[in-house]
Amino acid sequence: xxxxxxxxxxxxxxxxxxxxxxxxxxxxxxxxxxxxxxxxxxxxxxxxxxxxxxxxxxxxxxxxxxxxxxxxxxxxxxxxxxxxxxxxxxxxxxxxxxxxxxxxxxxxxxxxxxxxxxxxxxxxxxxxxxxxxxxxxxxxxxxxxxxxxxxxxxxxxxxxxxxxxxxxxxxxxxxxxxxxxxxxxxxxxxxxxxxxxxxxxxxxxxxxxxxxxxxxxxxxxxxxxxxxxxxxxxxxxxxxxxxxxxxxxxxxxxxxxxxxxxxxxxxxxxxxxxxxxxxxxxxxxxxxxxxxxxxxxxxxxxxxxxxxxxxxxxxxxxxxxxxxxxxxxxxxxxxxxxxxxxxxxxxxxxxxxxxxxxxxxxxxxxxxxxxxxxxxxxxxxxxxxxxxxxxxxxxxxxxxxxxxxxx
Amino acid sequence: xxxxxxxxxxxxxxxxxxxxxxxxxxxxxxxxxxxxxxxxxxxxxxxxxxxxxxxxxxxxxxxxxxxxxxxxxxxxxxxxxxxxxxxxxxxxxxxxxxxxxxxxxxxxxxxxxxxxxxxxxxxxxxxxxxxxxxxxxxxxxxxxxxxxxxxxxxxxxxxxxxxxxxxxxxxxxxxxxxxxxxxxxxxxxxxxxxxxxxxxxxxxxxxxxxxxxxxxxxxxxxxxxxxxxxxxxxxxxxxxxxxxxxxxxxxxxxxxxxxxxxxxxxxxxxxxxxxxxxxxxxxxxxxxxxxxxxxxxxxxxxxxxxxxxxxxxxxxxxxxxxxxxxxxxxxxxxxxxxxxxxxxxxxxxxxxxxxxxxxxxxxxxxxxxxxxxxxxxxxxxxxxxxxxxxxxxxxxxxxxxxxxxxx
Numbered sequence: 001x002x003x004x005x006x007x008x009x010x011x012x013x014x015x016x017x018x019x020x021x022x023x024x025x026x027x028x029x030x031x032x033x034x035x036x037x038x039x040x041x042x043x044x045x046x047x048x049x050x051x052x053x054x055x056x057x058x059x060x061x062x063x064x065x066x067x068x069x070x071x072x073x074x075x076x077x078x079x080x081x082x083x084x085x086x087x088x089x090x091x092x093x094x095x096x097x098x099x100x101x102x103x104x105x106x107x108x109x110x111x112x113x114x115x116x117x118x119x120x121x122x123x124x125x126x127x128x129x130x131x132x133x134x135x136x137x138x139x140x141x142x143x144x145x146x147x148x149x150x151x152x153x154x155x156x157x158x159x160x161x162x163x164x165x166x167x168x169x170x171x172x173x174x175x176x177x178x179x180x181x182x183x184x185x186x187x188x189x190x191x192x193x194x195x196x197x198x199x200x201x202x203x204x205x206x207x208x209x210x211x212x213x214x215x216x217x218x219x220x221x222x223x224x225x226x227x228x229x230x231x232x233x234x235x236x237x238x239x240x241x242x243x244x245x246x247x248x249x250x251x252x253x254x255x256x257x258x259x260x261x262x263x264x265x266x267x268x269x270x271x272x273x274x275x276x277x278x279x280x281x282x283x284x285x286x287x288x289x290x291x292x293x294x295x296x297x298x299x300x301x302x303x304x305x306x307x308x309x310x311x312x313x314x315x316x317x318x319x320x321x322x323x324x325x326x327x328x329x330x331x332x333x334x335x336x337x338x339x340x341x342x343x344x345x346x347x348x349x350x351x352x353x354x355x356x357x358x359x360x361x362x363x364x365x366x367x368x369x370x371x372x373x374x375x376x377x378x379x380x381x382x383x384x385x386x387x388x389x390x391x392x393x394x395x396x397x398x399x400x401x402x403x404x405x406x407x
Numbered sequence: 408x409x410x411x412x413x414x415x416x417x418x419x420x421x422x423x424x425x426x427x428x429x430x431x432x433x434x435x436x437x438x439x440x441x442x443x444x445x446x447x448x449x450x451x452x453x454x455x456x457x458x459x460x461x462x463x464x465x466x467x468x469x470x471x472x473x474x475x476x477x478x479x480x481x482x483x484x485x486x487x488x489x490x491x492x493x494x495x496x497x498x499x500x501x502x503x504x505x506x507x508x509x510x511x512x513x514x515x516x517x518x519x520x521x522x523x524x525x526x527x528x529x530x531x532x533x534x535x536x537x538x539x540x541x542x543x544x545x546x547x548x549x550x551x552x553x554x555x556x557x558x559x560x561x562x563x564x565x566x567x568x569x570x571x572x573x574x575x576x577x578x579x580x581x582x583x584x585x586x587x588x589x590x591x592x593x594x595x596x597x598x599x600x601x602x603x604x605x606x607x608x609x610x611x612x613x614x615x616x617x618x619x620x621x622x623x624x625x626x627x628x629x630x631x632x633x634x635x636x637x638x639x640x641x642x643x644x645x646x647x648x649x650x651x652x653x654x655x656x657x658x659x660x661x662x663x664x665x666x667x668x669x670x671x672x673x674x675x676x677x678x679x680x681x682x683x684x685x686x687x688x689x690x691x692x693x694x695x696x697x698x699x700x701x702x703x704x705x706x707x708x709x710x711x712x713x714x715x716x717x718x719x720x721x722x723x724x725x726x727x728x729x730x731x732x733x734x735x736x737x738x739x740x741x742x743x744x745x746x747x748x749x750x751x752x753x754x755x756x757x758x759x760x761x762x763x764x765x766x767x768x769x770x771x772x773x774x775x776x777x778x779x780x781x782x783x784x785x786x787x788x789x790x791x792x793x794x795x796x797x798x799x800x801x802x803x804x805x806x807x808x809x810x811x812x813x814x
Contacts, residue, residue, distance in 0.1 A: 012579045041584050072578035079583075163804055165703050171479035172419045172706040174813045176486075177448050182702070200804065205811035235814060291701045295589070296572050299579040303709055305803065385803035396712065396792035397570055397607065404612035406581045407642065 001034040002105040004323075005051070009042035009111035009118065010079065012072035013154030014161075014301045015312035016140045017401070019110050020075065021068040022316020023138065027106075028058035030324050037102060040405065042078035043109070043118055046098055052405060063401070068309055069389050070400035071301035082118050085125045092125045099133050106134050106323045110316070112141035112152070113356060116331060120355040123329030134328040137351055138319045140312070142298045144193035147357035148349050149333035153315060154298070156308030156384035159197035161300040162186060162293060163385060166201035166241065169291070170208035173237045181228055181238045181280050183290040184209065185273030187297050189245040192216050192361040194297065196373045197381050198241035208239035215245035216361045217370045219254050224276070225283050227371050232286070244292075246272050302398045306387025311344070318346045342383035408441040409512040411730075412458070416449035416518035416525065417486065419479035420561030421568075421708045422719035423547045424808070426517050427482065428475040429723020430545065434513075435465035437731050444509065447812065449485035450516070450525055453505055459812060470808070475716055476796050477807035478708035489525050492532045499532045506540050513541050513730045517723070519548035519559070520763060523738060527762040530736030541735040544758055545726045547719070549705045551600035554764035555756050556740035560722060561705070563715030563791035566604035568707040569593060569700060570792060573608035573648065576698065577615035580644045588635055588645045588687050590697040591616065592680030594704050596652040599623050599768040601704065603780045604788050605648035615646035622652035623768045624777045626661050631683070632690050634778050639693070651699075653679050709805045713794025718751070725753045749790035 006023045008016055020038075027036045036054045039045035052075075057063045067074060085092050099107070109119050116137050123135035139146050144155035166184065173182045186195040192214030199212060210231050213219055231238045246254045255271045273290035280288040311334060318332040329351045337343040365376045391398040413430045415423055427445075434443050443461045446452035459482075464470045474481060492499050506514070516526050523544050530542035546553050551562035573591065580589045593602040599621030606619060617638050620626055638645045653661045662678045680697035687695040718741060725739040736758045744750035772783045798805040 008582075012582050041582075044584075070578065071575050073582045076584065077582040160803055164709055165707070167804055167807070168478050168706040168708060169702050171477065171807060171810060172702055174810055175415075175419050175448075175480045175484040177451075177483065203804075205809045205814075289702070291703075292699065294698045295576050295579055295696070296698075299575040300572070301575060302571055382802060387803070388800055393795055395789060396567055396794070397574055397610075400574070400578060402612045403578060403581055407612075 002032070003035040003037060003103045004033045004106040004108070005037040005039055005046065005102070005104045006075070006108045006110070007039035007042045007045060008073040008075045008077050009109060009115035010077060010141065011112070011298065012077060013140050013142050013298050014071050014157035014304045015154040015308050016110055017070050017072070017074050018068045018309040018312035019138045019140060019153060019316035021064045022313040023108050023110070023320055024054050024058035025064050026317035026320035028055070030320060032324055033106070034103070037104065038075045041076040043080050043082070044078045045076065046095060049098060051102065066392070066399065066401050068313055069301055069304060069391050071299035074401055074403060076406045079114065080118070081114065082121045085121060092122065095122065096126070096131055096133065105132050108136050108138055108319050108323065110138040110140055112143070113146065113358065116351055116355040119331070120329065120351045123351060127328065134323050134326065136319050136323045136327065137331040138316050139331055139333065142194065143188050143191050145191040145358045145360065147354050147359045150336040150344065151334060151384055153308060153312035155193060156305035158194055158297050159200065159381055160305040160385035161297060161303050162194055162197050163200035164303055165293060166198045166209055166239070170201060170206045170239055173239060177236055179232050179236055179286045181240065181286065181288040183240045183242055183273045183276050183288065185242055185244050185271055185290060185292045187293070188215065188243050190215055190358060190360060192243050195241050195243040196361055196365070196377045199373050199377055200381055200385060209241040210238050211240045211371045212373055213240070213242045213246050213371060214361055214366060215243045215247060216363060217366055218249040219246040220249070221279065223369070223371070225279070228280060229284065240276070242272050242276060244271050301400065302391055304389050305385045306389045307384055309389060315346060322348050339379050339383065409439070410442040410444060410510045411440045411513040411515065412444040412446055412453065412509070412511045413482070413515045413517070414446035414449050414452060415480040415482045415484050416516060416522035417484060417548065418519070418705060419484060420547050420549045420705050421478050421564035421711045422561040422715050423517055424477050424479070424481050425475045425716040425719035426545045426547060426560060426723035428471045429720040430515050430517070430727055431461050431465035432471050433724040433727035435462070437727060439731055440513070441510070444511065445482045448483040450487050450489070451485040452483065453502060456505060458509065473799070473806065473808050475720055476708055476711060476798050478706040481808055481810060483813045486521065487525070488521065489528045492528060499529065502529065503533070503538055503540065512539050515543050515545055515726050515730065517545040517547055519546070519550070520553065520765065523758055523762040526738070527736065527758045530758060534735065541730050541733065543726050543730045543734065544738040545723050546738055546740065549601065550595050550598050552598040552765050552767065554761050554766050557743040557751065558741060558791055560715060560719035562600060563712035565601055565704050566607065566788055567712040567792035568704060568710050569601055569604050570607035571710055572700060573605045573616055573646070577608060577613045577646055580646060584643055586639050586643055586693045588647065588693065588695040590647045590649055590680045590683050590695065592649055592651050592678055592697060592699045594700070595622065595650050597622055597765060597767060599650050602648050602650040603768055603784045606780050606784055607788055607792060616648040617645050618647045618778045619780055620647070620649045620653050620778060621768055621773060622650045622654060623770060624773055625656040626653040627656070628686065630776070630778070632686070635687060636691065647683070649679050649683060651678050708807065709798055711796050712792045713796045714791055716796060722753060729755050746786050746790065
């Protein structure tokens with residue numbers, strides 16, 4: 001008998017633990033492993049032999065249920081770039097020694113673009129040296145910028161949170177009969193998927209957010225001020241969704257960092273939202289606020305998308321199935337069969353096709369004036385935010401998995 | 408037969424519509440009114456005769472259920488300070504003319520401190536001139552700074568949201584094994600109740616937020632840096648809750664506004680969180696982020712406290728009962744009978760006792776080193792965040808009341 005190890009890497013998401021629950025439950029059920037290990041803090045935890053034994057927990061239904069709807073990384077995370085094996089083979093030999101020590105022949109790594117680079121390099125190395133160790137990835141990233149897969153696990157939950165907050169803010173900002181602009185800055189440095197998802201907040205009585213600006217097209221300050229002015233002619237309140245990564249025509253980020261630079265280091269502090277807030281106040285002389293949705297976008301598990309968590313769970317299970325069949329250097333991806341009814345299936349992809357690729361928002365889904373998205377976004381994203389999960393509540397707050405092993 | 412008018416005023420909350428639902432349902436059931444009017448945009452809507460007829464809706468159970476759990480002000484809001492009647496009686500005569508025109512003899516105003524000033528002045532005037540018009544208030548404010556009442560409607564829901572986000576961020580920030588400080592800026596310019604409520608996020612496996620700074624005691628930058636340094640000796644991640652209104656020993660707000668002043672007007676833009684983020688980076692040279700919970704604190708109806716909404720609803724109903732009995736110049740308040748089991752009742756208070764008073768956080772509930780709250784806060788606030796409401800979801804998002812009449 002052999003053992004399996006699983007780890008998580010990159011930025012946390014609401015759904016990355018659902019994939020972990022999928023991996024360990026399927027590994028246990030397959031009966032192919034004596035032990036199921038979890039590495040604490042990604043690949044670094046493997047180097048440091050910070051392993052925990054998940055074998056018993058993998059058969060504990062209550063634990064799995066709780067893990068599936070708990071935010072962030074149960075196993076912790078890391079940001080670690082593996083060297084090229086041709087330049088530093090020792091980094092790889094060291095990992096193989098540890099795998100050998102713990103009888104590990106299956107390695108699954110849950111993460112985004114950078115993590116898939118690790119899977120790609122490690123699987124190439126094991127193949128090259130004829131090691132029996134198989135290595136696979138499981139996708140995640142709220143940014144939705146992974147190639148090939150129809151969408152990334154974690155995106156649906158983040159989109160549901162963003163659209164919900166946007167809807168609630170559209171109610172909040174509607175109360176006063178005075179000109180007011182509210183700018184909401186949304187995550188996604190290079191890819192506008194999350195900012196675009198704010199369009200899901202629109203309904204039969206509200207067009208908010210009335211304006212949406214994505215990083216895929218250049219941001220024009222004059223056009224922005226003009227867009228707002230036009231809307232204020234017929235409406236008191238304007239809600240704007242803006243990506244943290246918008247850039248001007250020369251490729252410079254639109255953020256207060258370009259304007260402020262003082263001894264307190266504000267250059268790094270203020271983002272696109274704050275900058276545009278200042279611009280609106282200065283140019284239009286009206287009330288303007290900015291809201292940065294920030295960290296909660298990727299951890300608001302209390303309003304996770306059931307569709308997202310279920311898909312993430314299934315991707316984890318499929319990864320086990322693929323590795324049990326003897327595959328290495330692969331990633332399970334989601335492929336959409338139809339929008340309505342929403343149907344999908346999982347296929348296996350070669351990891352080299354996905355590592356270090358970036359899927360940005362389609363230009364043809366951005367309107368001509370670059371201040372809105374087309375209905376294609378709604379058709380695409382609406383199925384991904386469907387379904388609510390029943391998080392258990394204790395003493396008025398959601399109950400999540402104990403993570404004291406990370407402290 | 409006579410008519411009743413109801414309006415909402417001041418900043419929006421998650422629970423102010425629950426009180427409105429209580430008012431209109433009780434007014435309808437009492438059988439004492441021909442018509443139930445709602446004024447759009449507070450007292451300004453009365454001046455402008457922007458009234459909507461709520462009589463039919465008041466008997467519509469489905470509408471009332473939806474209204475009860477919808478965020479912000481269904482009737483819109485205003486910030487309007489009434490003049491002293493002795494200086495400008497015309498402002499009052501004008502209101503009485505409109506009341507007369509619409510056969511209005513009962514006026515209920517849902518709001519916070521400033522709105523209760525309106526109730527106080529208007530009721531004093533009607534008494535003085537012998538008008539039959541009765542005027543009562545219904546309390547609300549997320550800041551929890553109203554006098555006499557044990558707590559304010561809207562506070563419990565805001566506290567539940569803040570504690571939930573803090574809990575989720577404690578999971579998110581725990582993933583990396585690197586020194587990192589996350590500073591969360593919370594609403595409450597003068598009263599620290601909401602910031603203190605972040606302590607509810609602590610549980611058996613997490614002490615986050617490890618530090619809490621309130622506006623009721625002066626903020627000492629050296630002590631703050633020292634508090635963080637000490638915690639980093641034993642833990643990688645420190646989560647800090649800080650009130651937007653913290654001040655130094657001379658009473659100056661701690662915010663980037665004191666440090667930055669450029670042509671883009673950043674002086675008004677960056678708050679306590681951003682300022683402390685810069686200070687930690689500069690002084691300790693480690694990773695630091697700041698998160699401003701911002702507007703969602705007062706409108707995150709998807710995670711409202713059922714206790715809060717039910718109490719807010721009952722306060723609205725009681726206000727109708729009191730006004731139907733012939734009272735004027737009053738406010739129904741919540742009085743607590745016991746913490747555990749949590750019991751309370753509603754009493755009537757003279758509006759002059761509450762208007763323009765401010766209840767700040769008790770100094771004896773702040774620890775000696777001014778960086779935490781005592782367990783008294785938990786005992787006090789825990790009952791107020793209990794219970795979840797079942798918001799209806801349509802197409803993956805919460806369904807709230809149509810507010811197209813505000814646009």
